[in-house]
Amino acid sequence: MSFTTNATIASFGGKLLKLSHKAKSTNCDMNLNLYMPPTSNKKIPVLFYLSGLTCTGDNCSEKGFFQHMASKKGIAVVYPDTSPRGLNIEGEDDAYDFGSGAGFYVDATKEPWTKGYNMYSYITDELPKALFESFDNLDSQKVSITGHSMGGHGALTLFLKNPGKYKSCSAFAPIANPINAPWGQKAFKGYFGEDQQQKWKEHDATELVKNWKGKDLDLLIDVGTGDNFYKQKQLLPENFMDAAKEAGVEKNIKLRMQPDYDHSYYFMSSFADEHVEYHSKFLL
Numbered sequence: 001m002s003f004t005t006n007a008t009i010a011s012f013g014g015k016l017l018k019l020s021h022k023a024k025s026t027n028c029d030m031n032l033n034l035y036m037p038p039t040s041n042k043k044i045p046v047l048f049y050l051s052g053l054t055c056t057g058d059n060c061s062e063k064g065f066f067q068h069m070a071s072k073k074g075i076a077v078v079y080p081d082t083s084p085r086g087l088n089i090e091g092e093d094d095a096y097d098f099g100s101g102a103g104f105y106v107d108a109t110k111e112p113w114t115k116g117y118n119m120y121s122y123i124t125d126e127l128p129k130a131l132f133e134s135f136d137n138l139d140s141q142k143v144s145i146t147g148h149s150m151g152g153h154g155a156l157t158l159f160l161k162n163p164g165k166y167k168s169c170s171a172f173a174p175i176a177n178p179i180n181a182p183w184g185q186k187a188f189k190g191y192f193g194e195d196q197q198q199k200w201k202e203h204d205a206t207e208l209v210k211n212w213k214g215k216d217l218d219l220l221i222d223v224g225t226g227d228n229f230y231k232q233k234q235l236l237p238e239n240f241m242d243a244a245k246e247a248g249v250e251k252n253i254k255l256r257m258q259p260d261y262d263h264s265y266y267f268m269s270s271f272a273d274e275h276v277e278y279h280s281k282f283l284l
């Protein structure tokens with residue numbers, strides 16, 4: 001299904017396209033932003049950026065400053081939405097951490113969320129297929145993934161669940177062990193059901209890393225020591241590192257605890273250049 005371009009905005013020498021399309025997996029129209037860098041390259045590598053709770057594709061494209069280094073490196077950035085919108089499911093807009101704006105990058109198995117809360121399929125399958133079909137200068141063989149908070153959880157789990165699909169993965173303040181954190185427990189209970197512990201584990205980065213069978217796991221993860229959600233044990237990056245160590249795959253995982261930084265886009269924008277540069281080593 002092709003995209004409607006609702007706006008084209010000049011940014012760091014390239015163009016930010018505000019797109020919308022009808023998506024089957026989420027059963028609604030989806031908005032997203034696509035940053036096209038200023039390059040005549042016919043095969044432009046792509047970085048998917050998955051946002052956190054309450055966000056749309058707009059937050060990061062406006063204040064994450066990924067476009068700065070993406071422009072220099074010639075990398076396109078995709079900023080999708082974080083959930084389906086307007087499905088008229090009872091309770092869908094009641095909480096900031098469940099339903100609208102909180103799709104958690106899973107395919108729901110519990111009614112009524114099965115009606116369209118399929119962000120896993122949307123991000124891993126439907127959206128990339130649609131983009132590569134409509135924008136033939138994007139390189140479908142060179143795709144990487146990053147994200148923030150709930151989106152950091154999405155980046156890590158999509159990367160770990162699909163070996164070879166993404167060239168590289170990084171994360172900002174990821175919810176790294178959702179089955180042991182209040183945000184994750186609420187979401188997984190709602191989308192999968194309380195009694196589906198195996199399903200929960202299939203979408204938990206700390207559980208997934210224990211079973212990583214691919215080659216050396218190379219990851220860049222930043223977390224701010226002043227992040228209140230880190231302090232409240234919503235993120236649990238240490239659990240992820242401990243699991244990676246137990247599995248013997250920690251050698252190339254860089255978990256950087258950044259002094260004083262909080263959970264906001266002041267943190268994100270401070271390290272966006274370094275993350276895009278990190279991905280460029282795998283994409284270019």
Ligand SMILES: N[C@@H](CCC(=O)N[C@@H](CS)C(=O)NCC(=O)O)C(=O)O
Pocket residue numbers: 051052053054055059096148149150263264265
């Ligand atoms: N609204 C929530 C916080 C949600 C939140 O911090 N969301 C992060 C992602 S997890 C975000 O990026 N928010 C939007 C923004 O800062 O632009 C609260 O009050 O506790």
